[in-house]
Amino acid sequence: MSQTNRNGWTSDHLLKPNGTALFAAQQRERLRQMANEVQGLLHEYQASLGEIRIEGDKPWDAKVRAKRAAKPMASLEKHLRQAVVDAERIHTSYTRFYVELPLKRAEQAKAKELKKAAKDGIRSGREQQSLNTASALHGIGQGVYSDQNGNVPENPQKTESVSFLDFLQKGA
Template structure:
């Protein structure tokens, strides 16, 4: 068994996947060029040497029928090159970008939790504003009761925000 063989261990890093992808693209780029050139060459020779009974149209048709399989092979080589690029992209998205995105999402979630706990605590900003607002706005009176005098003097709007700080 050859030690120059690619294994899955080689494809566990971004550099390994990039190297493998580049190598496959180079190999199949050459194969594709060779197959296209060979298809043109075969078609030309078959058109020059028609079989008995072929006219000009059937001669070209028969040559194309043989050469088209070489062109299909060249298209398959291009598909392998495209798949090599897709492999590299998929690796980057799932193994590098996805964990980073998950870490960012978790950090945002923790920040949101911390903010929520801060505002829910007795010393939180919301409670301070609510306390200041309750000092300014009189309590609702029950029907049949006389309006109660405010326990504290009424504040200006600007004083409300100073007190909340």
């Protein structure tokens, strides 16, 4: 059983269909609101600091000092914006590793089975090819049997025996 956090979310809630999508959307909205508040406050704070003049300041010293003093708040705003992006990654990584991966592996297994079946079919085809090659060699051993068009008669055993030399002379 999972512990319930302050917002009422548990890991059981996240594992339900669209649980991570709902959680990510909720966190993105909450973080986006916080980033907008910090951004507004940052601009106001920086403007107020920029108006404070200290004796001996040069023309741009107040603005530079204000920007440097507000830098940690600007960093906070930047990190909140990055957290909004990271909140979306919660759902995308869950989907990638726990929803899409089993489907991808099932497709790969199916492709592997098809490849194996095709490979087994090729093996039996190779055996058939070797038988055809053996009979072709047997026919060559008996002599070259073909007419002028290259056709082999039905029963080459009954035709006259032709040697290779005869074949060359006939072709020339």
